[in-house]
Amino acid sequence: MSKYPLNPNILTDEVDVEPIRAGFGRGLKTAGDKDKNVVALCADLTESVQMHLFREAFPKRFIEVGVAEQNLVTVASGLARAGKIPFTASYAAFSPGRNWEQIKTTAALNDQPVKVVGGHAGLMTGPDGATHQMLEDVALMRVMPNMVVIAPGDSLEAEKATLAIASNGKPSYLRLARDKTPIFSTEKSPFEIGTAYVLREGRDISLFGTGTLTYELLVAAKLLEKSGIDAEVVHVPTIKPLDDETILKSLEKTGRGVTAEEAQIAGGLGSSITELTAEYLPVPIKRLGVNDRYGESGTPREVFEHFGLDGKSLAKKIQTFIKKAPQYKKGY
Amino acid sequence: MTVMSGQLTVKQIEQKAFYMRREIITMLEAAGSGHSAGPLGLSDLIATLYFGVMNYKPKKPEWGDRDYFFLSNGHCVPVQYAAMAEAGFFDKKELKTLRKWGSRLQGHPERTKLPGLENTSGPLGSGLSQAAGVAYSLQYLDAQTHRFVYCVTGDGELNEGNIWEAAMFAGKYKLSQLITFVDRNNIQIDGNTEDVMPLEDLAGKWRSFGWHVQEIDGHNVESILDAIGMAKAISNRPSVIITHTIPGKGVDFMEYDYRWHGMPPNHEQAAEALKELRTLRGKITHEGQKHE
Numbered sequence: 341m342s343k344y345p346l347n348p349n350i351l352t353d354e355v356d357v358e359p360i361r362a363g364f365g366r367g368l369k370t371a372g373d374k375d376k377n378v379v380a381l382c383a384d385l386t387e388s389v390q391m392h393l394f395r396e397a398f399p400k401r402f403i404e405v406g407v408a409e410q411n412l413v414t415v416a417s418g419l420a421r422a423g424k425i426p427f428t429a430s431y432a433a434f435s436p437g438r439n440w441e442q443i444k445t446t447a448a449l450n451d452q453p454v455k456v457v458g459g460h461a462g463l464m465t466g467p468d469g470a471t472h473q474m475l476e477d478v479a480l481m482r483v484m485p486n487m488v489v490i491a492p493g494d495s496l497e498a499e500k501a502t503l504a505i506a507s508n509g510k511p512s513y514l515r516l517a518r519d520k521t522p523i524f525s526t527e528k529s530p531f532e533i534g535t536a537y538v539l540r541e542g543r544d545i546s547l548f549g550t551g552t553l554t555y556e557l558l559v560a561a562k563l564l565e566k567s568g569i570d571a572e573v574v575h576v577p578t579i580k581p582l583d584d585e586t587i588l589k590s591l592e593k594t595g596r597g598v599t600a601e602e603a604q605i606a607g608g609l610g611s612s613i614t615e616l617t618a619e620y621l622p623v624p625i626k627r628l629g630v631n632d633r634y635g636e637s638g639t640p641r642e643v644f645e646h647f648g649l650d651g652k653s654l655a656k657k658i659q660t661f662i663k664k665a666p667q668y669k670k671g672y
Numbered sequence: 673m674t675v676m677s678g679q680l681t682v683k684q685i686e687q688k689a690f691y692m693r694r695e696i697i698t699m700l701e702a703a704g705s706g707h708s709a710g711p712l713g714l715s716d717l718i719a720t721l722y723f724g725v726m727n728y729k730p731k732k733p734e735w736g737d738r739d740y741f742f743l744s745n746g747h748c749v750p751v752q753y754a755a756m757a758e759a760g761f762f763d764k765k766e767l768k769t770l771r772k773w774g775s776r777l778q779g780h781p782e783r784t785k786l787p788g789l790e791n792t793s794g795p796l797g798s799g800l801s802q803a804a805g806v807a808y809s810l811q812y813l814d815a816q817t818h819r820f821v822y823c824v825t826g827d828g829e830l831n832e833g834n835i836w837e838a839a840m841f842a843g844k845y846k847l848s849q850l851i852t853f854v855d856r857n858n859i860q861i862d863g864n865t866e867d868v869m870p871l872e873d874l875a876g877k878w879r880s881f882g883w884h885v886q887e888i889d890g891h892n893v894e895s896i897l898d899a900i901g902m903a904k905a906i907s908n909r910p911s912v913i914i915t916h917t918i919p920g921k922g923v924d925f926m927e928y929d930y931r932w933h934g935m936p937p938n939h940e941q942a943a944e945a946l947k948e949l950r951t952l953r954g955k956i957t958h959e960g961q962k963h964e
Contacts, residue, residue: 400812405841408840410833410837411837414798414802414834414838415804415841417798418742418807419808419809421740421805422806422810424813442795445792450783451783
């Protein structure tokens with residue numbers, strides 16, 4: 341396996357930052373250039389979810405449905421029946437927060453390539469408070485047969501992921517964060533649906549991140565170096581289908597792991613990985629994220645620190661876990 | 673390849689509706705569960721659509737020039753299965769597999785299981801949006817103005833907010849190729865629609881959402897054909913046809929009785945129902961009323 345090309349400025353002050361949703365906006369426009377069947381539907385949040393680039397380029401293929409998320413995805417299901425590839429976008433709190441059954445019945449069970457783009461997902465939606473900090477979306481979408489679930493780690497990856505789901509022929513969920521976050525990947529970094537990427541190799545523990553938390557884990561891994569801990573960082577942008585092979589291979593080597601996400605750990609990446617390890621490789625795993633609580637208003641940084649999901653807090657928690665959890669060896 | 677399209681006379685369509693009612697009774701009896709009243713009430717409308725109105729090829733269900741049919745109230749699917757079997761999408765013998773293990777005829781319709789279905793439905797309120805999505809595509813993206821999208825919703829189903837989101841959407845975009853029927857049988861599971869959650873002034877509601885509205889006797893094939901002709905001619909608005917029907921139509925002991933909403937006939941009841949349907953066939957033409 342070739343080495344994942346990381347942005348060389350990643351842990352410096354010069355690291356580029358951009359909202360993940362901006363990558364979606366560019367990707368959607370490119371998907372529209374590539375395939376005239378790509379259409380976009382929005383529920384009164386066009387610029388906020390970055391659909392304006394598509395709207396300007398393809399006004400006839402952009403459909404405003406108003407503040408009506410149930411209609412958003414069901415009209416999209418009809419468009420898919422007519423041969424289109426509909427991208428629907430709103431805030432994750434509303435889609436899939438409000439229209440889960442419609443997504444299940446008319447997109448997933450109906451197996452139509454409706455794309456559900458949940459913007460402003462997770463704790464990054466800081467000041468808006470708990471109603472808008474959607475933390476349950478990963479769990480909701482992951483339990484739906486036929487559904488693909490992706491939480492890109494930065495804006496460049498979001499662009500690639502958007503193009504990938506435009507041509508996968510499946511109902512798909514794309515989870516996007518609102519705030520500017522560091523770009524850890526490069527133009528050359530690979531993205532394939534269903535693949536996890538080892539960003540940094542290590543022997544002592546595997547750190548699995550999805551979405552914005554992957555960057556925080558890279559920061560944590562750097563801090564852990566100082567304590568002599570050699571951490572492997574694995575980026576898991578596709579939560580479903582999960583890349584079992586890469587995850588198990590990493591854990592076979594390190595013998596213990598940590599998962600991190602800005603979502604409820606119940607049903608999220610933490611659940612996904614522990615479900616896998618419980619069946620195939622019973623290594624000690626610590627799940628970090630939001631544990632059965634709601635968020636509250638604050639800057640994204642304040643909220644992240646409150647839940648202990650910034651790089652520094654993560655490093656501390658990982659160190660505590662390492663002290664308690666011996667590395668699993670086969671035959672133990 | 674046969675293209676089905678408006679080639680049957682009113683009498684022949686009535687005959688098809690009779691066959692369909694017969695199949696509905698026998699398939700529900702065989703299934704041992706399912707909805708009786710709605711499908712019987714919708715038989716004349718669905719027969720008219722499948723045998724007097726829509727263009728489609730039963731042996732080539734994905735034919736690119738077909739009209740679309742969306743059943744929004746999926747629990748009434750036995751009537752659609754009966755029409756599809758009658759039209760030749762599949763063998764009538766398969767109707768007896770309804771709701772059984774391994775059947776393509778699921779209790780509520782699943783598009784991926786049975787070619788010829790356009791949607792998966794059951795949870796109420798979403799079929800109209802799906803129909804609107806197709807109608808939007810035909811009108812604005814595909815420039816195919818000769819094709820129509822037909823949608824049937826229940827009246828109890830109109831309690832769902834999703835319906836009115838779709839009504840606003842279709843009104844805004846003036847989806848003139850969208851023709852919707854509200855099966856106005858006045859019953860829903862908990863009782864009469866006007867007691868459970870009043871819908872009137874129903875015509876006024878649709879009109880205020882920008883729709884062209886007609887009200888007809890849903891058991892009069894000529895009225896149904898006329899209303900569809902009118903709806904097709906309306907070029908600047910979506911159309912709704914409020915179709916007054918009798919739940920359980922054709923079987924005396926089921927008519928108007930909401931208890932038959934979600935119940936199949938047992939063996940004796942099925943025999944009795946089939947006998948009554950034969951009697952109905954003699955008096956099948958009746959005075960239809962059409963309100964504008």
